[in-house]
Structures are given as structure tokens and as C-alpha cells.
Amino acid sequence: MNGEIKFEGVGFHYVPGIEVLQDINLEINPGENVALVGSTGAGKSTLVTLIHRFADVTEGKITVDGHDLREVTRKSLVSQMSMVLQDPYLFSGTVKENIRYRHEEASDEAIVDAARDVGAHDFIMALENGYDTELAERGANLSVGQRQLLSFARAIVGNPRILILDEATANIDTHTEILIQKALRRVLEDRTSIVIAHRLSTIRDADKIVVVNQGRVAEVGTHQELLELGGVYARLHAVNYGLRTDKSPGTFDEAALAPSPADDN
Structure with missing residues (x-):
């Protein structure tokens, strides 16, 4: 898998007539880091x-390397794609488990290598039983x-081509x-990655920023391109860099994404 992802006229609803996504057209190139x-x-x-x-x-339709996702098995996807949630799922078992x-096929060596790569090895070794420490x-x-x-x-122990x-x-x-x-920089390296981003440091480093508004793609570009555009993203950036003092810098104030009257013209 190379990791090319394309959205072609994508729409989605949970309830017919109430569209969650509408006419999404987006291309993500292999190895590209995209911030949503x-x-x-x-x-x-x-x-x-x-x-x-x-x-x-x-x-x-959505395609990966030209293949319609509906024709790709979940098992095949899981082997090539990892997803990291905001609240990671950890279970009662050892760190190693x-x-x-x-990724049951992963060796102990691969597990340690993955932990080293992301900077987790030192804190793991400081635990009572290292990689065999039982987690709550x-x-x-x-x-x-x-x-x-x-x-x-x-996320990286299985060496996925796509990371969400x-x-x-x-x-x-x-x-x-x-x-x-x-x-995060190590995890995203040399992989197609899609990050639901909340930190401006992550967004500035992205190859492509996709601004989603009311179920549609509102803007696409780099950090600098979107600032120069002067639209939704530019307002968001202004809020987070001190034009309002009631917000903490570094994370998003989502209210800034509300469209201005000018956006409707």
C-alpha cells in the first residue's frame, strides 16, 4: 500500500435527508500529513x-491506491492502517500486551523498538516491572x-502506511x-497521516490543512496560504494568537470557525 486517499463526491448521512457530509472532494497524496x-x-x-x-x-466513493474502500476488507485495512484516539483505549494487562x-505477531524486540521511537521506553523501564508491569x-x-x-x-508497532x-x-x-x-513527529514520518488537529503547532507543520465547516470542505491549503486567504482559518489563527485574551494560546477556540457574513456573499 502506498497510502493515496481520494474522496470523490462523498456524501454521508446517518438518517436519510439529514446530511452529515456533502460533496467532499479531496486528494491526499502518499506520505502527506493532513490536518483536519x-x-x-x-x-x-x-x-x-x-x-x-x-x-x-x-x-x-473513497479510494485507497485506486481501490474503492467498499471492496477492501476490514482485516486488510487494519493491517495497513492505525488509528489513535484522543482518549487512548488501554486495558487491564501488561504494558507489552x-x-x-x-498486532499479535509483533516480537518483543519490535515492541521495545516502537516504544523507543516514540520516547516511551524510559518511563516504561521506570515502572515496577518494566514492560511486564500490569496496567489498571x-x-x-x-x-x-x-x-x-x-x-x-x-500505532507504529505494525508499521502502518496510513495513520489517523x-x-x-x-x-x-x-x-x-x-x-x-x-x-508525534516520529509517528507521522514517512506515512500518510490524517490528524484531527487541536494544537496550532501540529497544524503549522502539516503539508495540507483541510478546514471542515457544516459538512463541507471550506478551505484547503498550507498554513501560510490559508492565512493569506483571509477566511475561516485566518480568523481561527487570529483568535489563538492573542487578539482575544480570554482564550488559552496553543489550542483551538472552535467558535472562531463560525462563518462571518462576508463568507456567505
Whole structure:
């Protein structure tokens, strides 16, 4: 798998007549890092749900390397695609078992290599029994940042060509934030990646930013291109860089994505 993804006239609804996505046309090149931004309910999560085939399109088609996703088995997709959720799923079991989840063929060496790659190895080795340490349900005996690093290790242990990531928004300490940003760069390297992005640092580094608004693709471009466009993304960026003092810098104020009257003309 090369990792080329195309949306061609894609529409989707859960209830007939109530469209969640409408006329989505988008091309993601192999190895490209794409950031999805938009307000809650805009359709970002639905887009990645369709790519991962948790549901099928109701109009148009999505292709991966030219193959209609509806003709690709879930088993085949899982072997080539990983998804990291904002709240990582960790279960009661060892650290090693959690990283190996859905990749039972992964050797102990591959697990350690994946953990090293994302910066998780040191904290794992500091645990009572290292990789054999038992985790509480949902990883309750780990910090938010540690859970995220384990989820990154799990995501790359199978060496997927496509990675889908819903970036965590939880408050974490500065040291862990730096570790996670380094891990994120390593995880996204040389893979087609789609990130539901909340941090401006992640978005600025993306090859392509896709702004989703009311079930449609509103804008597509690089960080600089969209700033120069002066539309939805530019307003969002302005809010997050101090033009309003009631918002914390570095994460999105989704209200900034509400269309202005000028956008309707």
C-alpha cells in the first residue's frame, strides 16, 4: 500500500435527508500529513470514520491506491492502517500486551523498538516491572501523557502506511508536551497521516490543512496560504494568537470557525 486517499463526491448521512457530509472532494497524496480542523459537529470525525470503514459512504466513493474502500476488507485495512484516539483505549494487562494489541505477531524486540521511537521506553523501564508491569483498566495508573505515548507505540508497532490520529487536548505538563510533540513527529514520518488537529503547532507543520465547516470542505491549503486567504482559518489563527485574551494560546477556540457574513456573499 502506498497510502493515496481520494474522496470523490462523498456524501454521508446517518438518517436519510439529514446530511452529515456533502460533496467532499479531496486528494491526499502518499506520505502527506493532513490536518483536519473545524468546529464540533463539522464532520471531521465522520471523515475519518469513513476512511477506517466504521461506516460506508452514502454518496460518491473513497479510494485507497485506486481501490474503492467498499471492496477492501476490514482485516486488510487494519493491517495497513492505525488509528489513535484522543482518549487512548488501554486495558487491564501488561504494558507489552497493550502495545501489541491487534498486532499479535509483533516480537518483543519490535515492541521495545516502537516504544523507543516514540520516547516511551524510559518511563516504561521506570515502572515496577518494566514492560511486564500490569496496567489498571483504561491505564488509570498512568498519566495522560504516558497513556498517549503508549498509544503512539501501539500505532507504529505494525508499521502502518496510513495513520489517523485525533490529537489529545488534555492539559499536560511542559516536559510531557515536548515528549508528545517529538513522538508525534516520529509517528507521522514517512506515512500518510490524517490528524484531527487541536494544537496550532501540529497544524503549522502539516503539508495540507483541510478546514471542515457544516459538512463541507471550506478551505484547503498550507498554513501560510490559508492565512493569506483571509477566511475561516485566518480568523481561527487570529483568535489563538492573542487578539482575544480570554482564550488559552496553543489550542483551538472552535467558535472562531463560525462563518462571518462576508463568507456567505
